[in-house]
Amino acid sequence: MTRKTLEHCRQLDAQDPLRELRHQFDLPPGVTYLDGNSLGVLPRATAARVAEVVTQEWGQGLIRSWNSAGWFDAPRRAGDKIARLVGAGPNQVVATDSTSINLFKVLSAALNMAREDTPQRKTLVSERSNFPTDLYIAEALCRERGCTLKLVEPEQIAESLTPDVAVLMLTHVNYRTGAMHDMAAVSAAAHAAGILTVWDLAHSAGAVPVDLSGAQADFAVGCGYKYLNGGPGAPAFVWVAPRHADRFWQPLAGWWGHIAPFDFSPDYQPAPGITRYLCGTQPMLSMAALECGLDTLLAAELFGGMAALRAKSLALTDLFIELVEQRCADQGLTLATPREHAQRGSQVCLARAAGAYAIVQALIARDVIGDFRAGDGVAHPDILRFGFTPLYIGFEDVWNAVEQLRQVLASGEWQQPEFNQKHAVT
Numbered sequence: 481m482t483r484k485t486l487e488h489c490r491q492l493d494a495q496d497p498l499r500e501l502r503h504q505f506d507l508p509p510g511v512t513y514l515d516g517n518s519l520g521v522l523p524r525a526t527a528a529r530v531a532e533v534v535t536q537e538w539g540q541g542l543i544r545s546w547n548s549a550g551w552f553d554a555p556r557r558a559g560d561k562i563a564r565l566v567g568a569g570p571n572q573v574v575a576t577d578s579t580s581i582n583l584f585k586v587l588s589a590a591l592n593m594a595r596e597d598t599p600q601r602k603t604l605v606s607e608r609s610n611f612p613t614d615l616y617i618a619e620a621l622c623r624e625r626g627c628t629l630k631l632v633e634p635e636q637i638a639e640s641l642t643p644d645v646a647v648l649m650l651t652h653v654n655y656r657t658g659a660m661h662d663m664a665a666v667s668a669a670a671h672a673a674g675i676l677t678v679w680d681l682a683h684s685a686g687a688v689p690v691d692l693s694g695a696q697a698d699f700a701v702g703c704g705y706k707y708l709n710g711g712p713g714a715p716a717f718v719w720v721a722p723r724h725a726d727r728f729w730q731p732l733a734g735w736w737g738h739i740a741p742f743d744f745s746p747d748y749q750p751a752p753g754i755t756r757y758l759c760g761t762q763p764m765l766s767m768a769a770l771e772c773g774l775d776t777l778l779a780a781e782l783f784g785g786m787a788a789l790r791a792k793s794l795a796l797t798d799l800f801i802e803l804v805e806q807r808c809a810d811q812g813l814t815l816a817t818p819r820e821h822a823q824r825g826s827q828v829c830l831a832r833a834a835g836a837y838a839i840v841q842a843l844i845a846r847d848v849i850g851d852f853r854a855g856d857g858v859a860h861p862d863i864l865r866f867g868f869t870p871l872y873i874g875f876e877d878v879w880n881a882v883e884q885l886r887q888v889l890a891s892g893e894w895q896q897p898e899f900n901q902k903h904a905v906t
């Protein structure tokens with residue numbers, strides 16, 4: 481393979497049909513931001529829109545804005561936008577609460593369904609390397625319900641679909657490694673074994689094409705502040721297959737999920753469909769920012785949508801892998817992300833036996849922002865994690881990130897004490 485040059489990367493940017501989409505964002509000058517998988521960047525429209533909500537809709541409209549400014553419908557309106565990114569239909573998604581809370585709602589509904597349809601099934605299966613909050617929520621619910629949480633390695637999922645299992649809960653793209661499951665195949669295997677599926681799309685929505693309907697998934701949740709660019713702590717989302725949506729109350733049966741909240745009836749009657757998955761009053765400032773983030777993704781529909789974003793994302797991650805292997809060889813880095821396109825999300829993770837945290841800190845000091853995820857010291861090593869958001873990352877950014885990584889490693893500057901002090905958030 482010919483060695484790629486900076487010139488070559490600039491040519492790729494010049495030919496990139498999606499390059500204009502970057503102008504939707506306010507990226508700090510000089511920063512190479514490879515952490516959109518943790519916190520998406522600020523869209524240009526957001527500050528003015530949030531200011532408008534504060535000064536006009538809240539300041540002037542006051543309580544009237546729940547109707548006149550469309551506040552009351554915002555969770556469904558944002559949900560319909562998200563639906564277009566994840567292969568769901570209108571009125572099937574709501575934006576609300578956090579990923580953790582939405583997971584609690586859908587896991588509870590799934591366990592209720594299993595208790596009624598297949599009472600002998602009392603096990604919930606997930607991956608040991610799933611994002612911890614998903615495992616904690618599942619563990620808490622299992623304790624309450626007298627169910628068992630069984631954690632397996634990814635290669636053991638097929639054999640773990642046994643007759644005691646009620647629910648299979650997976651994160652579509654693994655947060656540490658970027659490995660992606662085949663949602664349709666896994667869902668089909670689970671269904672064939674009589675098991676419901678719950679998918680976490682935190683690292684998928686806005687990052688890779690998702691087809692919840694086509695995969696016949698049962699439940700899904702996802703995150704608003706990662707690839708959806710909704711801002712820190714943005715509302716998350718929840719989808720329930722229409723065939724299940726009306727079957728159960730969700731456990732956090734607040735008034736926003738009531739069929740007629742403004743009847744102020746003392747009895748709870750769930751709204752039909754996905755609306756019952758709302759709980760209480762929504763954070764309108766955050767909801768407005770989330771909608772601005774979603775609009776940056778929907779703008780890509782003019783250029784081929786998620787399929788075009790996916791093609792660019794794979795080109796970016798392929799290039800990053802190739803350049804790291806050429807330019808940072810013999811530096812103790814190993815690829816922790818699958819090379820196979822069908823198994824790769826929109827991030828690349830590099831494992832290193834030692835120094836991963838300090839190397840990431842040294843890169844951040846050079847304005848190349850990725851992040852560090854701790855291993856368990858046994859099966860999983862520490863990793864350096866780089867997210868590639870095709871809406872605003874270009875090929876020269878990839879070149880620059882690898883060049884800075886090369887310099888940090890070759891000079892040994894990461895060994896300086898200031899890069900070895902741990903912060904609260906990594």
Ligand SMILES: *Cc1c(COP(=O)(O)O)cnc(C)c1O
Pocket residue numbers: 578579580581611613614651655680682683703716
């Ligand atoms: C980011 C992420 C979350 C975040 O949950 P919050 O409730 O927003 O804190 C949950 N699950 C997965 C898989 C994630 O990647």
